[in-house]
Amino acid sequence: MKKWRFIGLIVVLILFTSTTTYAVTTLYDAIEVGYDNSNSGTEEIDIQGAIDELYTLANRSIGPIGTIVDDLLASSETYTYMDGTYLKNTQDNNYIWLSGNLYRIMGKDENGNVRLISEGNITIISYDDTSNVFETSHAYEWLNDYFYRHLESSLQNQLQMTSYCKDVTDDSSSARTTCTSEGNAMIILMSLDEFNLAGSNSYLRDSEIDVWYTLTPNTSTTRGWSGRANTNATTFSVIGAGGIRPIITISSDLIMESGSGTKTDPYQIEKSKGSIILRNIATSGEYVKLDGKLYRVMEKTMEGTKMVLDGYVSEAMNYRNMLTSLQDGSVLNELVSAANQAKVAAITWNHGRSFDYGKHYSIALDDTGTDIFSSKVGTIRIGEMYAAPSDSVSGSDRMTYSWTLTKVNASYSWYVIRDSTTDYNSVSSTYGIRPVLVISPTVTIKGGNGTYHSPYEI
Numbered sequence: 001m002k003k004w005r006f007i008g009l010i011v012v013l014i015l016f017t018s019t020t021t022y023a024v025t026t027l028y029d030a031i032e033v034g035y036d037n038s039n040s041g042t043e044e045i046d047i048q049g050a051i052d053e054l055y056t057l058a059n060r061s062i063g064p065i066g067t068i069v070d071d072l073l074a075s076s077e078t079y080t081y082m083d084g085t086y087l088k089n090t091q092d093n094n095y096i097w098l099s100g101n102l103y104r105i106m107g108k109d110e111n112g113n114v115r116l117i118s119e120g121n122i123t124i125i126s127y128d129d130t131s132n133v134f135e136t137s138h139a140y141e142w143l144n145d146y147f148y149r150h151l152e153s154s155l156q157n158q159l160q161m162t163s164y165c166k167d168v169t170d171d172s173s174s175a176r177t178t179c180t181s182e183g184n185a186m187i188i189l190m191s192l193d194e195f196n197l198a199g200s201n202s203y204l205r206d207s208e209i210d211v212w213y214t215l216t217p218n219t220s221t222t223r224g225w226s227g228r229a230n231t232n233a234t235t236f237s238v239i240g241a242g243g244i245r246p247i248i249t250i251s252s253d254l255i256m257e258s259g260s261g262t263k264t265d266p267y268q269i270e271k272s273k274g275s276i277i278l279r280n281i282a283t284s285g286e287y288v289k290l291d292g293k294l295y296r297v298m299e300k301t302m303e304g305t306k307m308v309l310d311g312y313v314s315e316a317m318n319y320r321n322m323l324t325s326l327q328d329g330s331v332l333n334e335l336v337s338a339a340n341q342a343k344v345a346a347i348t349w350n351h352g353r354s355f356d357y358g359k360h361y362s363i364a365l366d367d368t369g370t371d372i373f374s375s376k377v378g379t380i381r382i383g384e385m386y387a388a389p390s391d392s393v394s395g396s397d398r399m400t401y402s403w404t405l406t407k408v409n410a411s412y413s414w415y416v417i418r419d420s421t422t423d424y425n426s427v428s429s430t431y432g433i434r435p436v437l438v439i440s441p442t443v444t445i446k447g448g449n450g451t452y453h454s455p456y457e458i
Contacts, residue, residue: 062259065096066252068267069105069114079197081177082163083110086194091203093261095119097268097451098250099155100285100297102391104203105261106194106247113160113249117190117204120391121212121243121420122147125383128238129358132224134164134215135183137238138360142383143187143246146361150284150299150385154269155250162249164188170219172233188247192216192225192233205229209395209419212243239358243388243420264453271449278458279305279441284385286450288439289457291337295437297450298385303347305439308380309335310390312399312432319413319427322403327375331435341376343458345438349378351407355414364406364414371407378436380416382406388420392452395419399432 062068077088086107087094094105096116103116128137148156165179175196190204192214198204207229214225218235226236227245236242259267275281278288282305288295295307313331325331326349336344351371352364361383380387381404389398398418406414414424415431439458448456 062256062267064252065105065114065250065254065256065267066108066112068256068261069108069252072105072261073107077199078107079177081191081194081197082165082179082182084108084115086115086198087203088197089199089202092263094203095259095261095263095266096256097259097266099152100283100450102263102266102452103248108252109163109249111160112252114252114254115162115247115249117247118245118391120207121210121245121388123244123361123383123385123387124241124416124420124422125244125361126239126241126358127213127224127236129360130222130238132217132221132238134166134189134217135185139189139213139215139244140185142244142361143189144185146383147244147246147385148187152283155248158250158254159186160249160251161186162188162247164215165191165193166217168217168219169225172225172235174216186248189213189215189245190227190247192227195225195227195233207391207395209398210243210389210391211419211421212245241357241382241414241422268451276444277441278439278443278445278456281445282450282456287448287452287455288450289448289455290343290437290439291335291340293335294452294455296386296390298436301438302441303438304345304441304443307437307439308386309435309437310392311397312402312434314399314432316399316430316432318430319403322379322433323373325433326377326379326435327373329376331377331433332375335377335435335437343440343443344376345440346374346376347378347438348372348374349405351405352381354409355382355406356408376437378405379433380404380436382414382422387416389416389418401429401431402434403431 073085078085079088096103102119104119106115106117109115125142127139134140161184164183166181166183167179173196174192176193210229212227214227216225218224222238223235225233227233256267257270259265261267279300282297284297284299286297288307294310296310298306298308350367350369352366353369355364364382400418401415404414408424412424413427414422416422443458446457448454450456
């Protein structure tokens with residue numbers, strides 16, 4: 001009888017779903033819930049529990065992202081740019097959570113695809129060593145190689161080529177809507193024109209204090225334009241290190257399954273876990289809670305899940321004292337209870353090679369150097385995922401300066417400034433720390449879905 005009830009459940013599941021792929025996914029999730037809800041201790045599935053979950057899953061879809069964006073554009077002020085239509089001024093309902101990152105919906109490009117921009121900076125690097133040409137820059141490579149590799153494969157498969165404008169300008173208020181020289185890439189930065197066209201009070205400037213690169217070249221070949229929160233654009237030297245806010249373009253057909261578009265309830269695709277092991281399910285950018293403290297996943301490595309504190313260790317200390325505190329257990333004890341310290345892996349932390357203005361980010365991330373130490377706690381390096389101050393931490397709550405592991409030499413090291421810029425100073429200077437932990441690869445989650453408001457709990 002149980003066998004036929006199970007087969008009947010499969011038939012019901014398929015009848016309630018519109019596509020074979022969705023049917024299989026829904027079936028898996030429903031059975032998983034039905035099995036979890038069974039208290040029998042046997043392999044019998046809680047049929048009613050599975051059916052109840054089916055109704056929840058089958059009715060959760062709210063429609064294609066393209067339709068959502070059409071509604072936003074129809075009810076908002078817009079501007080046109082390179083034959084696309086985009087949102088301007090203040091927006092409260094254009095948030096979307098994809099692959100561990102919070103984005104803002106910008107609008108639709110000339111092909112009807114949906115363009116998104118990250119809510120905040122993801123990292124800090126030098127734009128380039130000599131030139132302001134985007135397609136040959138360090139920034140271009142970081143976006144289309146390093147950042148791309150840290151996206152979920154499901155999102156990678158949805159990305160569309162994004163057009164951008166190569167035209168130069170020496171006007172900080174440039175608001176051109178057409179372009180004479182175009183390029184295409186999978187992932188780009190915003191242009192100076194988009195920054196201005198969106199309006200002086202636009203959603204693109206919601207951050208209190210952040211600074212970020214645009215891809216628009218200045219007429220001086222060693223300078224570009226940077227966007228700034230609550231103020232006008234300014235020029236930057238390409239060898240300086242500043243914030244990176246990726247723009248991606250996705251298919252209009254991508255189905256959103258939940259959310260209302262607000263910051264606390266962004267549009268998103270529900271994630272089917274299929275595992276309770278953190279390393280198997282976590283994606284770069286997702287949130288994890290350990291001992292009441294919030295972290296953000298940077299990447300998954302052979303050692304486990306690497307994550308950075310979504311905040312700071314408030315005590316300011318010089319660079320050498322920081323290294324001592326990372327290694328002697330002081331920072332670990334402040335962050336993690338004795339009962340949970342076994343979940344944290346002791347690994348080798350590498351300072352990378354000597355890094356200076358204009359250097360390629362890979363130099364800071366080089367793990368072949370001999371300047372290393374072993375510990376359960378480290379801190380960020382220039383160019384890593386989420387090396388920039390977290391967009392979930394308000395400007396007033398950020399430490400003014402915080403150390404990185406990245407060194408210039410024995411006497412000088414790099415630090416991050418709270419506006420998402422960076423510089424180096426004497427190792428005798430006293431700054432804060434953003435600790436980084438690696439969670440052992442067998443650690444399991446107790447709950448949560450990886451978002452800021454529902455982090456994985458371990």
